[in-house]
Amino acid sequence: MQSLVVYCGSSPGTKPVFNEVATELGQKMAARNIRLIYGGGGYGLMGTVADTVLSNGGEATGVIPNFLADLEVAHKTLTEMHFVETMHERKYKMVTLAKGVITLPGGYGTFDELFEILAWRQLKLYDGPIAIINVNGYYDLMLQQLDRCVEEGFLKPENRALLIVATSVDGALDAIEAFWEEK
Template structure:
């Protein structure tokens, strides 16, 4: 794996475990020389992952729409930054620079990115692995909803299985590596 997209909150959340896992992910990406591709922000979990990768000698590519960069939310010390016009361009560019997607906890933006890439995978517009790290059960209710979608006939079981669910950083990175080894 050369690079991975990470979706996560531009806020830190209220539980210290969220930052701890973001920092751990950043450390392990840098140690494995996996370039972080992310939304380019300098705050919250996004900033924690990016800062940690950089502090540990890793490389970070941010992709940020001009309107967000103008609001002074762009991270200032990235290895590389791409400016785009729209959120859709951002999402497209991010996943085309990487060999997989990991989602940590986040809000609307994280859910939007996660569900859009799952839809792309279902439609065969994207072929990489998509994983979540279910920090402290953060995604439990979403997973229950996805199971309900299957039970009620709105989601095929094979499409439900496109989402790799893990509980730790190590599990997640191993699952993504195993995905590419099995292809």
């Protein structure tokens, strides 16, 4: 693996475990020589992952819309920063630079990114692995809802299976690595 997109919150959340996992992810990405591709923010879990990758000798690439950069939320010391016009361009650019996606906890933006890339995968517009790290059960209710979508006939089981669910950083990274070894 050369690079992974990480979707996560621009806030740290209320529990220290969220930041701990973001730090662990950054450390392990740097140790495995995996370049971080992310939304380019300098705050919250996004900032933690980026800062940790960089402080451990790794590389981090941000992709940020100009309007967010103008609000001064962009990270200042990344290896590389791409400026785009729209959120859609941002999401597209991020996944074209990476070999997979890992999602940590976050809010509307994180859910938007996760569900859009899952829809792209379902439609065969994207062919990489997509994983969540279910930190402290954060995604339990979402996973129950996806199972209900299958039960109610709105989501095919094979499309439900497109989402890799891990409970640890190593579990997510290993599953993504295994995905590419099987191809």
